[in-house]
Amino acid sequence: TPPTAKLEQDSTLYLAHCEGVWYRVQVVSISPSQSMARVFLVDYGNTDTVGVDKIKTLQIHKDVPGMARKVKLVTREEEEEWSKEELVRLRKIVGEGEGFKFKIIEGDEGNSFCLEDDQGRNVLDVWRKIISLDGNNCPPGMG
Numbered sequence: 001t002p003p004t005a006k007l008e009q010d011s012t013l014y015l016a017h018c019e020g021v022w023y024r025v026q027v028v029s030i031s032p033s034q035s036m037a038r039v040f041l042v043d044y045g046n047t048d049t050v051g052v053d054k055i056k057t058l059q060i061h062k063d064v065p066g067m068a069r070k071v072k073l074v075t076r077e078e079e080e081e082w083s084k085e086e087l088v089r090l091r092k093i094v095g096e097g098e099g100f101k102f103k104i105i106e107g108d109e110g111n112s113f114c115l116e117d118d119q120g121r122n123v124l125d126v127w128r129k130i131i132s133l134d135g136n137n138c139p140p141g142m143g
Contacts, residue, residue, distance in 0.1 A: 025040060044068055
């Protein structure tokens with residue numbers, strides 16, 4: 001077991017034991033009593049509160065970037081600030097119209113999911129293909 005860590009509230013990666021599993025985390029804050037810490041799970045994008053005794057020094061995979069990515073929905077007001085070129089690219093990636101019709105398909109082990117569009121295509125695969133063909137340049141705030 002890795003040693004208990006001296007916690008820093010910066011970009012340092014640690015291991016935290018949350019809900020029975022060890023996750024790579026960054027410390028967001030430490031309680032005034034120094035007994036609890038709020039952590040950001042860098043590969044999942046959510047936060048949790050754990051006892052500081054459940055946080056250990058990360059020995060390997062320190063240089064592997066977290067898999068979670070911050071995204072947001074774009075409002076009409078924000079769209080108005082984008083150039084015509086940026087809007088064309090965004091609409092090319094996510095589609096046009098009143099909204100999306102997705103269904104969630106549960107994976108074989110019951111712990112993974114897939115978003116399919118109304119034509120049965122994996123939405124993420126479609127978006128990845130469009131992005132890679134388009135030079136991987138994201139509009140402001142999207143990358």
